[in-house]
Amino acid sequence: MFMPEETLKKQRNKYDVDESLESEFNLAHLKRSGRYIKKYSKQLIAALCYSVISIVAGLVYPYIIKIILDNLVPQKDVAGMLIIGGICIILFIMIMLADRARGIISAKVGQKIVSEIRSDLFAHLQTLPFDYYDSRPHGKILVRVVNYVNAVADFFANGLINIVLELLSLVFILFFMFATDVRLTLLVLTGIVPFAIYVQIIRRSQGKASRAFSNKTANMNAYFQESIDGMRVTQSFVREEINQATAQGIASACRSAYMRMVALMYTMLPSVLIISALATSAIYLVGVGHAMTAGVIISMGVYCGRFWQPIQSLGALSNQIVNTASYLERIFEVMDTPAAISDKPDARPLPPVKGEVCFKDVCFAYEKDVPILEHLSFTAKAGDSIALVGPTGAGKTTIVNLLARFYDIGSGAITIDGIGLYDVTLASLRSQMGIMLQDTFIFSGTIMENIKYGRLDASDEEAVAAARVVHADDFIKLMPNGYNTYVTERGSSLSAGQRQLISFARTLLADPRVLILDEATSAIDTKTELLVQQGLQRLLKGRTSFIIAHRLSTIKHCDRILYVSERNIAEAGNHEQLLAARGLYYELYQSQLAD
Secondary structure, eight states: OOOOHHHHHHHHHHHOOOOOOSSSOOHHHHHHTHHHHHTTHHHHHHHHHHHHHHHHHHHHHHHHHHHIIIIIHHHTOHHHHHHHHHHHHHHHHHHHHHHHHHHHHHHHHHHHHHHHHHHHHHHHHTTSOHHHHHTSOHHHHHHIIIIIHHHHHHIIIIIHHHHHHHHHHHHHHHHHHHHHOHHHHHHHHTTHHHHHHHHHHHHHHHHHHHHHHHHHHHHHHHHHHHHHHTHHHHHHTTOHHHHHHHHHHHHHHHHHHHHHHHHHHTTHHHHHHHHHHHHHHHHHHHHHHTTOOHHHHHHHHHHHHHHHHHHHHHHHHHHHHHHHHHHHHHHHHHHHSOOSSOOOTTOBOOOOOOOOEEEEEEEEEEETTEEEEEEEEEEEOTTOEEEEEOSTTSSHHHHHHHHTTSSOOSEEEEEETTEEGGGBOHHHHHTTEEEEOSSOOOOSEEHHHHHHTTOTTOOHHHHHHHHHHTTOHHHHTTSTTGGGOEEOGGGTTSOHHHHHHHHHHHHHHTOOSEEEEESTTTTSOHHHHHHHHHHHHHHHTTSEEEEEOSSGGGTTTSSEEEEEETTEEEEEEOHHHHHHHTSHHHHHHHHHHHO
């Protein structure tokens, strides 16, 4: 399918929007994360000790070379050389065992830190309100939970230890260098000045390049996640080629950012090699000029090469520190996002309710100055079935969302049995509600597990009974493994009606005192709807229910029907009363009869 380049560019720009950091490098983020490290301080110290053993054992080798060349070879001391050979074997074994122990400890600590940070982050995500997820690409949230947490944990488990190790390596290397020859050591140290200047020049560019790559990765993840979720729509509208072009553009931007980061990263190594080569050449020139022994010259040459390795590593680790701080900022930004829907400090558990619901002068807006509900008031007596009808966007779903406290009201009050919603805990409130929203979600797992999601302690018999009430049992028992049939995420292997019936059974199993059904029968055929209605009549008895439906046949037997329009209730009454009034409900009913 042909599409103008300008249109494709706009399409890519729509999704390739980078996240902006609130601030530059902030040491406070690293300090705050210290609580994840403190509990593993003993293990990290042990890993550090193993690393010190490996470093010291490795640095003994060049000094052994000096002894061999300057003492044992001239004296033809075969016995001494055998002893030295045995010492070298022992040192090699020590290095191997120490590195293995350090690697195991670091891996265990790293995974524990990953688990704790991710657990805390996920726990907080579950407390955030709907509007948090409505306003962000889910792929970018996922990047923080997976990619950023992995990078941060790796820094804590390895990066911090490596910083200490590289500093210790420098100390030990300098000790052996000064012990070998002071003049040559001072000569090597003169190379630090040009290297430090060079690092300072490219450090900021490296940090920007690394953060740019993180942003592009987040953009790509967000677009791919959205595209996979919307694949049915993509194929229905033949958007494959257009989406492929958009994906290629975003992937290309990600690749370019990565290549720039790598290019800057690898400029460090050539500079180190050049300075190291110059310093080594100077050692040989000065050593030969001053008639130093071969052992001193060769061992100092080896030490010179070793000297620049930790310096190079520290230069790379400085960028890792900056990157980790930026990742932590994004992680803590999520953790610091207030749970707008939360319990008051003095909230108490809601006692078992009868189900009288009262809205008193309730006002609400999703966006400031764009009211959805204004001065809404009504009362539902315990056991009443209340239907909410009206045009799309009038606020029907908003009313039940406010009752379940998925959003908080702007003003007014909502009570259950005279108790204010904001005086009780969320868990105790929602545990007495059965909620089935328009967006039916089926989790990956068996059908039985999906039904029991409504009440985990329910028995199989209770789950089957709930399925029978809504006539889901009719199709479940015909499936290959019955209730143990495995379904994929979102229930793609089920029809829309089957998904709704399973979700219905899940809600009924919770045995709620207040039942909320938002378009609960929208995907069910007329024949099945009649069967469900029979089951619902038994279920609704003694429960307060709020039913949203566009098909009026679903709700004409409700105790009261509220016609929601113009940010309030335009009409109220039962089916016969509203038809007799010949108002908005009558017009809606007549239009459905005509259809």
